[in-house]
Amino acid sequence: MTKHILFDCDGVLIDTEIVAAEVVTNWLISEGVDINIETFIADYTGKTFTDILEILKAKQLLAASTATREAVAFMDEEIRRNMRPIVGVKEMLSGVPVTASMVSNSAEDYVLEAIELLEANHIFQKRVFSAEMVPKGKPDPAVYLLALEKLNLNKEEVLVIEDSVAGVTASTAAGLKTVGFLGGTHVRNGHGEKLKQLGALDLVRSHKELTEYLSGI
Missing domain, CATH: 3.40.50.1000 (HAD superfamily/HAD-like)
Known part of the structure; x- marks a missing residue:
């Protein structure tokens, strides 16, 4: 029961998943990651932003020096507005x-x-x-x-x-x-x-x- x-x-x-996809995809592109919104939706929807950035770092698609905490805070704020x-x-x-x-x-x-x-x-x-x-x-x-x-x-x-x-x-x-x-x-x-x-x-x-x-x- x-x-x-x-x-x-x-x-x-x-x-907000579509908003998150747009915000994070745009930020990743600005950091030189080759990704589009459909790929993001298919591969990363539902994961924490921290985990997404760490996965991309491990794949060497995102610079290891990227400040994860600051990036996540920026993306969170953008999503909250929408x-x-x-x-x-x-x-x-x-x-x-x-x-x-x-x-x-x-x-x-x-x-x-x-x-x-x-x-x-x-x-x-x-x-x-x-x-x-x-x-x-x-x-x-x-x-x-x-x-x-x-x-x-x-x-x-x-x-x-x-x-x-x-x-x-x-x-x-x-x-x-x-x-x-x-x-x-x-x-x-x-x-x-x-x-x-x-x-x-x-x-x-x-x-x-x-x-x-x-x-x-």
């Missing part, structure tokens, strides 16, 4: 039938800002689990395992809503039932099939579909 829902933030509730809810999200949240938390690769203060924007403090009640709280962010399952521990829930009592390859990889590695959300503007053809291959049980294409899905849990 599902007692609790773990929502990802970006790409599920807040439509934070916007996904269509239908407030209506969906108003009908969530059980308690819920947010599990995100984004910084905790950013996620709390998103909750304010969504007018959803009464739903999440500051139940936020961020990649900042664990050694490695998604696709590592650590942040989901932390949520289970802190919420004192068994795996079978939890349902996850995720949109990215990294997110679904993390949640399924933690042994959690996961629904793939395809309602963000960053989603491309074939993305749903990728999420299913990674273990997503079902797919929903909008918050209207998600509302209907959750009414049956």
